[in-house]
Amino acid sequence: MKRRSRSLLTALVTLGAVALTACSGGASDTVGSDAVGADGSAGTINLFAYAVPKPGYDKLMPAFNATEEGKNVAFQPSYGASGDQSRKVKDGAEADFVNFSVEPDVTRLVDAGLVDKTWNQDAYNGIPFGSVVTIVVREGNPKNIRDWDDLLRPDVEVVTPNPFSSGSAKWNLLAPYAAKSNGGQDPNAGLAYITSLVNDHVRIQPKSGREASEAFLQGTGDVLLSYENEALFMESNGDPVEHVTPPTTFKIENPVAVLSNSKHLDKANAFKDFLYTPEGQKLWAEAGFRPVDPAVATEFADKFPQPAKLWTIADLGGWSKVDPELFAKDTGSIAVIYDNATR
Amino acid sequence: MSDAPTTTAVGTGTTVPSPPDRRTRKKLVQVTGAVGPLGIGVATLWLSIIVVLPLAALTVASFGDGIGGFVDAVTSPVALASLRVTIMVSVVVAVINVVMGTLIAWVLVRDEFPGKRIVNALIDLPFALPTIVASIVLLALYGPESPIHIYLNATQPGLIVALAFVTLPFVVRSVQPVLIEVDREVEEAAASLGADNVTIFRRVVLPTLMPAIISGAGLAFARAIGEYGSVVLIGGNIPRETQMASQYIQQQIEIDRPAAAAAVSVALLAIAFVTLFVLRLLASRGQRREEQAE
Numbered sequence: 001m002k003r004r005s006r007s008l009l010t011a012l013v014t015l016g017a018v019a020l021t022a023c024s025g026g027a028s029d030t031v032g033s034d035a036v037g038a039d040g041s042a043g044t045i046n047l048f049a050y051a052v053p054k055p056g057y058d059k060l061m062p063a064f065n066a067t068e069e070g071k072n073v074a075f076q077p078s079y080g081a082s083g084d085q086s087r088k089v090k091d092g093a094e095a096d097f098v099n100f101s102v103e104p105d106v107t108r109l110v111d112a113g114l115v116d117k118t119w120n121q122d123a124y125n126g127i128p129f130g131s132v133v134t135i136v137v138r139e140g141n142p143k144n145i146r147d148w149d150d151l152l153r154p155d156v157e158v159v160t161p162n163p164f165s166s167g168s169a170k171w172n173l174l175a176p177y178a179a180k181s182n183g184g185q186d187p188n189a190g191l192a193y194i195t196s197l198v199n200d201h202v203r204i205q206p207k208s209g210r211e212a213s214e215a216f217l218q219g220t221g222d223v224l225l226s227y228e229n230e231a232l233f234m235e236s237n238g239d240p241v242e243h244v245t246p247p248t249t250f251k252i253e254n255p256v257a258v259l260s261n262s263k264h265l266d267k268a269n270a271f272k273d274f275l276y277t278p279e280g281q282k283l284w285a286e287a288g289f290r291p292v293d294p295a296v297a298t299e300f301a302d303k304f305p306q307p308a309k310l311w312t313i314a315d316l317g318g319w320s321k322v323d324p325e326l327f328a329k330d331t332g333s334i335a336v337i338y339d340n341a342t343r
Numbered sequence: 344m345s346d347a348p349t350t351t352a353v354g355t356g357t358t359v360p361s362p363p364d365r366r367t368r369k370k371l372v373q374v375t376g377a378v379g380p381l382g383i384g385v386a387t388l389w390l391s392i393i394v395v396l397p398l399a400a401l402t403v404a405s406f407g408d409g410i411g412g413f414v415d416a417v418t419s420p421v422a423l424a425s426l427r428v429t430i431m432v433s434v435v436v437a438v439i440n441v442v443m444g445t446l447i448a449w450v451l452v453r454d455e456f457p458g459k460r461i462v463n464a465l466i467d468l469p470f471a472l473p474t475i476v477a478s479i480v481l482l483a484l485y486g487p488e489s490p491i492h493i494y495l496n497a498t499q500p501g502l503i504v505a506l507a508f509v510t511l512p513f514v515v516r517s518v519q520p521v522l523i524e525v526d527r528e529v530e531e532a533a534a535s536l537g538a539d540n541v542t543i544f545r546r547v548v549l550p551t552l553m554p555a556i557i558s559g560a561g562l563a564f565a566r567a568i569g570e571y572g573s574v575v576l577i578g579g580n581i582p583r584e585t586q587m588a589s590q591y592i593q594q595q596i597e598i599d600r601p602a603a604a605a606a607v608s609v610a611l612l613a614i615a616f617v618t619l620f621v622l623r624l625l626a627s628r629g630q631r632r633e634e635q636a637e
Contacts, residue, residue, distance in 0.1 A: 084597055
């Protein structure tokens with residue numbers, strides 16, 4: 001009798017342990033690493049993306065499964081800080097399809113021989129969707145934030161992620177930089193603004209755009225710099241925030257690429273092409289991302305108002321110029337400002 | 344494991360033990376409980392593979408940017424601040440554990456109350472839970488949506504609560520067995536000689552418990568300075584305020600500075616090791632004094 005109850009207890013404990021480990025999911029630094037979509041009989045696409053487009057992929061993956069091409073294709077998505085994710089893939093994480101926040105994170109894989117040099121030579125330069133940099137404030141905008149200058153008021157604390165791990169952070173800093181330096185004409189004016197912002201108004205260093213949003217929603221700071229799509233996502237979730245798009249801001253362009261050593265090259269390419277179809281573009285727009293297809297863009301024009309002036313990375317000379325000048329570790333001017341403020 | 348020759352007296356019919364037999368018996372008498380060179384070898388090998396080698400690799404990695412890089416990484420203001428916050432909070436947690444842990448052990452050993460066995464089992468729960476679960480629980484309770492209107496997230500008290508939660512068992516579990524073994528007669532003798540309860544506790548019980556309390560506190564402190572999961576959500580990770588060294592290390596890895604991460608890790612390990620070593624010395628000295636007193 002005693003013996004039986006003991007074995008029963010053991011069984012229960014084992015069951016509990018198994019249940020606990022099953023619940024614990026994947027690695028602690030990635031969200032949702034369980035396979036989704038179909039049964040995978042047509043192959044599995046390992047998708048490595050930055051943290052923020054998850055709501056978009058949650059719509060696009062099942063839609064792709066509903067097409068002829070995407071029947072029975074399973075997905076293994078992994079979301080995290082853009083730079084972090086890119087380094088993981090470079091260091092050997094098995095990926096078929098990548099979507100990063102900024103082009104240099106793809107360039108890193110091109111340099112490592114994992115992505116074809118011609119990845120961005122298509123109609124849309126490898127960018128299926130984008131957004132603009134926006135200012136997220138508490139509901140009712142209690143501090144009356146309207147434009148970039150308002151962030152430098154002494155009573156304002158700004159939340160923005162760490163540019164060394166997050167792509168979102170680079171966009172967030174480029175927006176006021178471009179606005180203040182008149183598209184890079186007067187870099188010192190731009191850097192002066194960034195210095196003041198980073199030294200006196202940025203207190204925490206979240207690693208990704210999504211983590212920055214979480215910290216903001218938990219009550220840290222007065223202002224969150226973010227993608228417009230992230231702002232729309234929070235608002236649609238009913239969080240007590242609203243967003244103010246300043247008159248002069250920056251166009252965000254988020255690249256996708258397929259790895260040349262992918263085991264499911266044709267499926268990964270089919271999925272990439274699907275993102276550009278009118279159907280795919282509509283889904284991106286519904287998820288809060290600005291579509292690149294002109295016809296779809298016109299359809300959603302009132303959801304995505306045009307700012308008075310929208311600088312682009314091309315205006316500043318492209319990523320190949322901007323990244324080493326501003327963000328290269330130890331030498332880029334914004335990197336140095338960040339280092340001095342956070343070391 | 345004995346390699347003594349087994350001899351059997353064959354066919355003689357006598358019960359006189361043969362000389363080898365006597366030798367065997369002698370050997371058996373000489374058993375000391377030591378496992379010999381093989382045991383020492385296995386233990387050393389295991390410790391090397393599990394502890395020493397990884398630590399050596401970490402130390403090598405920490406000098407990836409040269410000695411100057413190591414010093415820079417460890418002495419950068421934010422790194423120093425994170426070490427300072429970590430040690431300060433961990434000391435507070437260790438002190439809380441000394442007081443509360445001893446009290447809980449006392450109650451569990453000396454008092455009878457319904458549900459005692461359940462409480463006893465509850466003590467170990469913080470060991471069994473993934474620490475991130477502790478963080479989620481505490482965030483739900485003390486976070487921005489606190490149902491009891493106590494807001495501790497992104498504050499140092501929040502860190503202390505989280506660390507006190509995960510280090511709860513150490514002092515309790517190290518004091519409990521000692522308290523069970525304590526000879527009650529000494530206390531009774533002291534009482535009959537007119538000592539009041541406070542004096543008995545201070546002069547009779549506490550000296551006996553001290554080594555156990557110190558070693559438990561040391562373990563709690565060492566665990567607290569290395570803790571990551573339990574503070575990751577409630578701590579806020581604010582540099583210079585609530586950023587623990589483990590979070591600083593994680594951040595250095597995220598921003599692609601592995602050598603700096605390793606350097607701060609080595610500093611943290613050195614602190615933990617020195618703490619444990621000093622406490623060992625204190626505890627063994629206390630033990631010796633105890634034995635001399637007897």
